[in-house]
Amino acid sequence: MTTRTPHRIALVAHDGAKDAMLDLVARHEGYLRASRLVATATTGGLLNDRFDLRVHCLMSGPLGGDLQIGALVAEEQLDLVVFLRDPLTAHPHDPDIQALMKVCDVHDTPLATNPATAELCLGALAGTGAAERPFAAGAA
Numbered sequence: 001m002t003t004r005t006p007h008r009i010a011l012v013a014h015d016g017a018k019d020a021m022l023d024l025v026a027r028h029e030g031y032l033r034a035s036r037l038v039a040t041a042t043t044g045g046l047l048n049d050r051f052d053l054r055v056h057c058l059m060s061g062p063l064g065g066d067l068q069i070g071a072l073v074a075e076e077q078l079d080l081v082v083f084l085r086d087p088l089t090a091h092p093h094d095p096d097i098q099a100l101m102k103v104c105d106v107h108d109t110p111l112a113t114n115p116a117t118a119e120l121c122l123g124a125l126a127g128t129g130a131a132e133r134p135f136a137a138g139a140a
Contacts, residue, residue: 007079011039016086031126040065066096070103
């Protein structure tokens with residue numbers, strides 16, 4: 001019998017996307033509970049409080065947390081990065097965000113920046129195939 005190694009997943013959400021992250025985690029809680037999770041400080045603290053997950057919290061995104069996640073990607077320590085961004089709000093640490101996105105591209109690490117893509121990526125990693133898509137156009 002083979003033992004499946006837990007997937008290593010980073011979870012990050014801008015303030016305007018925290019509710020979407022909570023909804024996403026609620027739908028995938030069982031799978032995420034069996035995964036190795038890392039997050040920026042605010043997102044990780046929120047997830048630990050709400051779901052009692054074992055999320056390893058790094059620094060806050062603006063204080064270097066996005067770059068810490070980027071370093072884990074560069075070291076090939078992550079299987080997926082879920083970064084639910086708020087694209088309509090300016091962020092003073094935008095260069096760090098762009099660096100994280102670039103390192104994911106360079107190291108061919110899946111990066112989900114919206115709930116629909118996160119659903120598909122988590123469904124694929126969990127082995128459930130294509131996940132339901134509650135965020136389809138027109139569904140609200």
